[in-house]
Amino acid sequence: MPANSLQSQSQPESQSESPSPPSPYLLEMRGITKQFPGVLANDRVDFNVKAGEVHTLLGENGAGKSTLMNVLYGLHQPDEGEVRMNGEQLSISSPSDAIARGIGMVHQHFMLVPTLTVTENVALGLKSDRRPLTDLPTVEKRITELSQAYGLQVDPNAYVWQLAVGERQRVEILKALYREVSLLVLDEPTAVLTPQEVEELIAVLRQLATDGRGLVFISHKLHEVMSVSDRITVLRDGHVSGETTPAETSREQLAQMMVGRPVKLVPDKPEVDVGEVKLVIKDLEVEGDRGNLAVNGISLEVLAGEIFGLAGVSGNGQRELAQAIAGLREAKSGTVSIDGTDVTNAHPSSVRKAGLSYVPEERMRDGVVSGFSVSENMMLLSRRESEFARFGFMRFGAIKEHSSNLVDRFAVKTPNIDTPTRNLSGGNIQKLILARELSSSPKVILAAQPTRGVDIGAAEYINEQLAKQKANGCATLLVSEDLDEVLALADRIGVIYEGRLMDVIDAKTATPHQLGLLMAGVAKAA
Amino acid sequence: MTEIRQRLLRNAIGPMVPLTAVLLALIIGAFMVLAFGGDPIEGYRAMFSGAFGGWDELSETTLRATPLLLVGVGICIAFRSSVINIGGEGQIIAGALLCTTIVLVLPDLPRPVLLPLALLGGAVGGAFWGWMPGMLKAYAAVNEILSTIMLNIVAGYLMQFLLLGPMKDRQSEELGDIAQTERLSENAKLPTLLEGTQFNLGIVVAVLAAIVGFVLLWRTSLGFEMRAVGGNQIAAQYAGMRVKRNIVLALTFSGMMSGLAGAVLVLSSTAHRLSVESGPSGFTQLAGFNGIVAALFGALHPLWTIPASFLFGGLLVGAFALQRAVQVATPLVVALSGLVVVFVVSSESIVTRAREWAERVSQIAKGGSSSGNEPSTPLGATDPGSPRAPDSASEPESTQTPETSSETIVT
Structure with missing residues (x-):
């Protein structure tokens, strides 16, 4: 089996070391310090993982999570501190070292080759038993076994480009499992999933832990962290600001540990009397980059003093809709009007003149x-x-x-x-x-994913500002994949799926479960 | 304190690197001279004095630097708008042709009228030659690198055609087919600045153009838009800017500067006529290409391009003095300037690395430890705030270094 050949590569090395003292930890990182010019990214960080547990690493952007994991994965060398696995001290100088030691990582941005099949992607970089020939049938068989054992449904012969985001993530996990990792790091794995998919993933992670692996879960979504973790370590400004378990803490406490001050997780929703219609979208059809109908006949209205939340899994036409409203993409048919002015297919400058402000989704790229x-x-x-x-x-x-x-x-x-x-x-x-x-x-604000990738403190502030604009009588179309955010901010929630508006629900009565079903394309949940 | 020193270090490195690049090129060139059996020290001495050694040499260098500077300013405008203009040669020729035509048609206008008119003609001719690829790029998605290069060739043949046909010197007809115009009106001669030298008004025009270029790019709303389009087309478009119009304008302005160079070349030529005897590049002195190097040498900043053009112009002039002094083959001179080009152009990455190095050194001086390992790309995009590019990591994050907040909350 190819995986065994990999295991045997690392075996002689570990045997040559002195017999290791028994350690309760699978992974132990002690006193990790990493200095970058101007920034102390990690300051004497202790972090450990037991076999069979999910240990969450929580922290804001820039708190040092990535640096710590890059040290673990051999991308950075720590200035001080040591990394031990099963009590044995390691020096990991490259990702291939890390992989050989049984450390696997599922990156937030998948590292898959779209034009290859699932099997080929898994086999990529491994030595075949029949080299120089490939031995894909064996790989495929093993993938099938693994995917059945852990409920990671995926067709081994499908091409990666054909797979949905959730499936691609399963391939990444399978890739790691195939390499028989004992420690699996998942970097923001839920960012791209629907609530239902998140539940499935959490179940998979629990089972992987039960089988004796150690899991490091990186996330900033507090409710997921509470539901998946056995232990939680919070980083702030490069050092550990606390270690706790879900039973001992609350979301509010976690947020406070991350930011260093009390944080209002659920923003105040000011009660504003809605005024006249400010944004009207009527039967809008917009083509996507591949000539498909990315927006397929959407009609909606947003009133002054109202926040309309548009929820949906990424890639269901939100980007094209936003671009069409802002005048950055041609509308095939239908109309858009802002404050009474028809701005369908107008130049962005005219759309702005009509009163639109636009907070784009890809802020570094577009903003x-x-x-x-x-x-x-x-x-x-x-x-x-x-x-x-x-x-x-x-x-x-x-x-x-x-x-x-x-x-x-x-x-x-x-x-x-x-x-x-x-x-x-x-x-x-x-x-x-x-x-x-x-x-x-502005008269109309189009905000696409305004708090994505933003730390809690800044998100709190951004939400406050949106609420303030609402009180000023602004009509806001909030496009977001973050259900919590939509539920917290919006007055009405529309769910977009495959370019269609599935339903519009009053935020007061909406539940995550109901929205999740709509996001998955299941028509009106009773 | 450290911050001030750090900033000083960083700013000092900027202009130092192109200079170092030239130095490196000269060192390698020295070995080449040695290989050809020459004495490099004697050669370089000749080179330096040939470029800057006296009034004659200085004025020769100035003459050479003037078109470089004008083209270079145009290159700054184009490159800052993310438009790659390789069409300097063609734009010089187009400018020269229109300028010459005006002087040929209206030779008797008084100098204060004719001279500005001729220069204006040059600017308009070059602007037209830049406007064409601009329109092609903006509205027909034609790559401007290709179209500007092609238009160089078109301009070259157009000049040959015109100088052998309608613009041909009738008096020299009996001498055979010499592709040149008649001697131009004396009223169109660029006045000399200093009696007895070759310093003429051209360099004043060029320096003024550099100032105009700077003001345009950094002091006007139009330049702001052009730079925004150059920096991020999507963001510019979404901010309501007319991206296509800005692309056309950038190439037009860029061509205008080169066209001005063409006019200056004609109006300050010793023969005082437009001649294509030694081929189109004989007339342009390849300033359309060398101007790009001057602009890059000047960090794409119109004002820095002024000294850069003088240095590069001096190098070109001095190289021939070197060749005469140590009796090496002529191609060596070409190879030497080629070396300089390669080193100057690649100096940008050297600048980046030197900055990294400077920051690390000042870091060590500050007391922080630093391993030899470079901060490579972080895990994913999860932590955009964590150290990324070394030159960007220094300032903003320092506000949240651990020293500032030591309190720890334990639940």
């Missing part, structure tokens, strides 16, 4: 010019307004004042307004975009 300074990015919209430009020349005094003002008001953490935007963290870039978009006193 800012990363080489520009904070101040320049603040001016991206108002570059020609008479306040900031006279006779075609920019008025730097006014621009500087305006930018500093916005940086203060929206709590953008930046050394100064001339700092290149690419040096800011994701959350601060999102705040910058929000500052720019909301300061133009």
